[in-house]
Structures are given as C-alpha cells and as structure tokens.
Amino acid sequence: MLDAALKTQLKAYLEKVTHPIELVASLDDGAKSQELDALLRDIAGLSDKVTCSRADDDARRPSFAIRRAGTDIEVRFAGLPMGHEFTSLVLALLQVGGHPPKLSDEIVAQIRAIEGEFQFETYFSLSCQNCPDTVQALNAISVINPRIRHVSIDGALFQDEVEARQIMSVPTVLLNGEPFDQGRMTVEQILAKIDTGAAARAAEQIKAKDAFDVLVIGGGPAGAAAAVYAARKGIRTGVAAERFGGQVLDTMAIENFISVPYTEGPKLAAALEQHVREYDVDVMNLQRATALVPATEPGGLIEVRLAGADGEPGPSLKSRSVVLSTGARWRQMGVPGEDQYRNKGVAYCPHCDGPLFKGKRVAVIGGGNSGVEAAIDLAGIVAHVTLIEFDAKLRADEVLQRKLRSLPNVEVIVSAQTTEVLGDGQKVSGLSYKDRDSGDLNRLELEGVFVQIGLLPNTEWLKGTLELSPRGEIVIDERGQTSVPGVFAAGDATTVPYKQIVIAMGAGSTAALSAFDHLIRSSAPVESAATQALTEAAVA
Structure with a gap:
C-alpha cells in the first residue's frame, strides 16, 4: 500500500x-x-x-x-x-x-x-x-x-x-x-x-493589552509580511486576524510563487504563521475588526474595535499605527436561493466539495480562470458540468479554454445571467438563467452550483472612515498610505492591481516600512523601550 x-x-x-x-x-x-x-x-x-x-x-x-x-x-x-x-x-x-x-x-x-x-x-x-x-x-x-x-x-x-x-x-x-x-x-x-467562557476570557486579555506601535489587521500574506517587517524593527507589533492565512487557506494549488515551483494554500499559510511567531509578535486569532477610530491628534493612538460574542460590542486595541490587510472573500451571486442553499448544493470550493457530487449534474458560475479550472476539475468527477458566463465570451486563458472544450461532459453557455437557485427546501434542484441576447428565461435541472465569480474586499466595516474605491477597495498610494494618517493598507483589500500572493507580500512589507517611517517622523513622546528602539534605528 x-x-x-x-x-x-x-x-x-x-x-x-x-x-x-x-x-x-x-x-x-x-x-x-x-x-x-x-x-x-x-x-x-x-x-x-x-x-x-x-x-x-x-x-x-x-x-x-x-x-x-x-x-x-x-x-x-x-x-x-x-x-x-x-x-x-x-x-x-x-x-x-x-x-x-x-x-x-x-x-x-x-x-x-x-x-x-x-x-x-x-x-x-x-x-x-x-x-x-x-x-x-x-x-x-x-x-x-x-x-x-x-x-x-x-x-x-x-x-x-x-x-x-x-x-x-x-x-x-x-x-x-x-x-x-x-x-x-x-x-x-x-x-x-x-x-462557553472562552470568548469572555479572550476579551479580558485583549482589554489588558498595552498600545502597539504597529497593529496589523488580517493574517494573510500581506498581514504576515507586514508583521515580520515591523517586528524586525524591534517595535511592539500585534496581529489581529479572524483566521491566520486568510484566503490562502482556501487555495488548492500555488504554482507561481517565485522560487517555489509548487505548494498548496494551507501549507503556505502554516509557514506564514510559523515565520511570524518566530518574532516577538502578539498574534490574536479569532478576532474580527468592526470599526476603526482615527487618532484625535497628530501622533495619537488609533483605536480598532473588535466584535464580541453573540453580536455584542467587543474589546478594543490601540496602536500608534495600523496596517489594514483584511483581504477578500468569494463574491456571491446575490440571487434568490443562494443563501438558502449554501452548503446544501451551493458551493464555492470545487476541490473540497466536488467529490460529494460524484455522478451528479452541476453548474459552474463564472468564465474566468477560476471558473474554467473548476469546470475542468469537476468534469472528472461529476456526470455533467454546465459552465455559465455572464459575458459574451469566456475570459479564461486560452490554454484552459482549449482543455475545457476537449471534455465531452461539459457545456458552456455564454451571455447568461443567473437569476435564481432552485431547490426543494432541503437541497438544490436546479437554477434559472436569462439569455441576455433574447431575454428568454431558462431552467437547468441539477444538484450543485459552484460559484466562481471573483473576490469581494473585506472592507464594509471601514465605510465612512477612510477613502474606498467604487469597488470597496481601500485607496492607497505607492507607500501603502490610506486617507487616514498613520493607517496603511496592503493586499487584496486595496486598490493595488493584480491580486496575487507575491504582490500582497510585497505590499505588506511596503506598508510596514511606511508605518515605521511614520512613527519615526511622528511627534509622539518616547514612552517605552519600543519607541526608544525607533529613535536608535532612526539614528543608525
């Protein structure tokens, strides 16, 4: 064996x-x-x-x-x-x-x-x-x-x-x-x-923490890089994340990470966390930020409020600078039935859930690289795959399209707008879509719907606090600076083009170095060994 x-x-x-x-x-x-x-x-x-x-x-x-x-x-x-x-x-x-x-x-x-x-x-x-x-x-x-x-x-x-x-x-x-x-x-x-007492104990521990010099919100590639670069400066660094690794944890194969021919998301995420923990970084997992409160005066403390248990307000963390690296999540279709049948036939990870649909009929929503790759993978497991694309043509790389067209159990429908996920109250039974050329409504009988239509930045909690793009991305300059002094950002949640792991890591490093530069130039008084290290580093 x-x-x-x-x-x-x-x-x-x-x-x-x-x-x-x-x-x-x-x-x-x-x-x-x-x-x-x-x-x-x-x-x-x-x-x-x-x-x-x-x-x-x-x-x-x-x-x-x-x-x-x-x-x-x-x-x-x-x-x-x-x-x-x-x-x-x-x-x-x-x-x-x-x-x-x-x-x-x-x-x-x-x-x-x-x-x-x-x-x-x-x-x-x-x-x-x-x-x-x-x-x-x-x-x-x-x-x-x-x-x-x-x-x-x-x-x-x-x-x-x-x-x-x-x-x-x-x-x-x-x-x-x-x-x-x-x-x-x-x-x-x-x-x-x-x-039952774990959340309350964690909240009390957070309340007792001193202010950080750099507080990173998010534990994906951008957040991990920011934490490492900040900690190497000898300043008090913290990371608050819902789950360390972020979207990388949901990534199956990584083949374009420079110097590493192939790895998998969970393996890379574990390596990121291990690297961060080799430094004096306060890692706070299972923490979701709900509000950002800018400093009231130059050099003052920035507050990040966290979610509490059962929807109640949680504790707060304070820091002289903040790096936002909250990443992105799978974009939803936003049609009737999607939420009702989530994990009951509506899925977002073909690698994870595909084997449960062996011999069944499924649809893949999205004609980009992710959607076409999902259809190719599923075709080897399920009875039939219907790929539905809103645009008039697929957007995936041509090499992927050629592979897709070679598969006998795959049908591609373009210029189609999914209008509803259908079910029997317990699980998915089909979906309806509108032909965008003729306006006709059509129905597909199937057992699974895999949604692959891109990512949505995790920035809703920042609306009204700092500048966001029309797509909800955090607007940053070439240094990672946001519209709020002392607040920097990096990774898929920002306006940086090309949402790639290696780019997020570089952006996280840039944001941390910019935060360090901000601290050097701020007028806050020296109150701790950490801030003394800032002065020594600046002189060096």
Whole structure:
C-alpha cells in the first residue's frame, strides 16, 4: 500500500511513539477494505510499538481506530486517510502514541478542563485542502481529553450516509448527531464553541493589552509580511486576524510563487504563521475588526474595535499605527436561493466539495480562470458540468479554454445571467438563467452550483472612515498610505492591481516600512523601550 520512500519517512516518524498503540480495523469483503487492511499492516510493520488487529466492531466499513493500549484514548477514521488526510493519519498515530500536539500549555489546560461528553463526526473528502485542519484539530482535542470523541468519515466512500444526512459540503462537523459547523476550523475555534467562557476570557486579555506601535489587521500574506517587517524593527507589533492565512487557506494549488515551483494554500499559510511567531509578535486569532477610530491628534493612538460574542460590542486595541490587510472573500451571486442553499448544493470550493457530487449534474458560475479550472476539475468527477458566463465570451486563458472544450461532459453557455437557485427546501434542484441576447428565461435541472465569480474586499466595516474605491477597495498610494494618517493598507483589500500572493507580500512589507517611517517622523513622546528602539534605528 505504501511505497518504499513513504515507508522510510513514516518509520522515522514512528520512532517518536512512546506508548504502544493498537490499530483496530472493521472490514468487509470490498476492495477498499482490502486496501485499508494492507495500509494498517504496512504501518504496524514499521514499529514494534504498533500492533494491528481486526475487531469488526464498527458499522462503518472500512474503518479503524487508533487506540493507546490499555487506555480509552483513541481516534477513528472511516475510510482510507490518504491524499490530503495522510498527514492527519500520521499526526494521529504520533499523538495517540504519546507525542504531544503542537499546542500551548494554556490551550492544553483549557481542553483538559472541559466537562461533559462530546461525540464529533467530521465528513471530509480526500481532495479537500481545508479538511485536514478540522480533522487534526478535533483529533488533537480528543487525545488530550478522552471524554471528547472523534471519527473522521470519507464522504465519497460513504455515499449513502452522506445522502441520508444531506452532507453537501466538507468539512462538515456533527456533534452528538446534530450539525455543529462547516468549513475549516482550528482548535481555538472549536474550543470557542464548546467552552462557553472562552470568548469572555479572550476579551479580558485583549482589554489588558498595552498600545502597539504597529497593529496589523488580517493574517494573510500581506498581514504576515507586514508583521515580520515591523517586528524586525524591534517595535511592539500585534496581529489581529479572524483566521491566520486568510484566503490562502482556501487555495488548492500555488504554482507561481517565485522560487517555489509548487505548494498548496494551507501549507503556505502554516509557514506564514510559523515565520511570524518566530518574532516577538502578539498574534490574536479569532478576532474580527468592526470599526476603526482615527487618532484625535497628530501622533495619537488609533483605536480598532473588535466584535464580541453573540453580536455584542467587543474589546478594543490601540496602536500608534495600523496596517489594514483584511483581504477578500468569494463574491456571491446575490440571487434568490443562494443563501438558502449554501452548503446544501451551493458551493464555492470545487476541490473540497466536488467529490460529494460524484455522478451528479452541476453548474459552474463564472468564465474566468477560476471558473474554467473548476469546470475542468469537476468534469472528472461529476456526470455533467454546465459552465455559465455572464459575458459574451469566456475570459479564461486560452490554454484552459482549449482543455475545457476537449471534455465531452461539459457545456458552456455564454451571455447568461443567473437569476435564481432552485431547490426543494432541503437541497438544490436546479437554477434559472436569462439569455441576455433574447431575454428568454431558462431552467437547468441539477444538484450543485459552484460559484466562481471573483473576490469581494473585506472592507464594509471601514465605510465612512477612510477613502474606498467604487469597488470597496481601500485607496492607497505607492507607500501603502490610506486617507487616514498613520493607517496603511496592503493586499487584496486595496486598490493595488493584480491580486496575487507575491504582490500582497510585497505590499505588506511596503506598508510596514511606511508605518515605521511614520512613527519615526511622528511627534509622539518616547514612552517605552519600543519607541526608544525607533529613535536608535532612526539614528543608525
């Protein structure tokens, strides 16, 4: 099942196992069970601390438990955790085997203190780059606190179960049989939902923080670069982000990042956060900015207000300068039915959710590179793809269009305006569109709609505070300066042309250097070691 190179790597990892672990399988006579049996035997053969047995004690087959011998510590997988989930398998082996998860002592103590019984189920697909984070987070939590159980389920392998539970997006997490959440989740996000006092404790910690010299809002490529460049100046730097990595976390393949021929979004996002944390940067995750209050006098403090729990006002952060790098999100169609059937047939990530539509009919909305690439990927999974483009022609690169036209199960409709997503109350059943040439209304019968129509800047919270373009982008100059003194911006949320990762990183670096220059030239009195470092740097 595993090739020689992979076995060599896995054997080295398993040397970190300190407690004996058991791989307990539930199998049937199918081909996938045979593959799983071979995989588990391969793993057991690589370490004398790993044993393999068959119990057939789980109704889901093929499935298996990774159990710490003589304890109730275990995690379960239903299916073969290969593809993107192979890393989840390796981490589960190590953590059940006694190797500690990479979590702070504070987080570990919080997990151990949670009371009650929790049974989590996560549906994933092997092609989903978002799923491993959720799977790994819940696995780590369940290893630390055995009262919290977790099983990860390959939705493509258990189609009947997916249909019965109407799972139409991954990752989808159930808690005690009821919907818990959808989409990528970190340990901190999960704890915020099951530990009712977490949000209040985090708010109190934020209230107690001193003012920053540079406060970065957003943790994508632009924000990470800004934080690194600011921290290297020896000044007090903070980052407040809803999720570190931003839109990169939702990016499957990255092939134009200079010097790196190929990488994937989650891998790059993890590297960005690791790099930032190597410096003295206060990283505050799960924080959404809601308002920006400019300084009332030159050199004064700028205030950024954060969202609180349940829609209530949250705490505030203050800083002598601010770098806004809030990025962008998928643009919605804004038609009836889109919100109602989100994650019930309306999807935005073909790589993640495509396997759930195997053998079905889907539509892709958008004829740019993203839309055509999505149609090409989906054509290899689903029965039929209809690509709908508003313009009179596709806008994707010609090489992609040629590939698209070569596929037998793809239809392209141009000059078409999607008017409504249709459904039966539970899931998508079709969509309607208007022929922009004739004005005729048409209906397509299908089970899924993948929206790929570009990005929308995350700047609504800034309206009326600083200058925005007609598209809602933050207007900046060549130094990243906004219309508000001391406030700089970078990345996809700004008017910088060409929304690319490498461009965002350069813009973030520029914004941080500009913020540093602003601090040097400001008339604020020197009050801390950080501001003294500014003076010394200026002299140097």
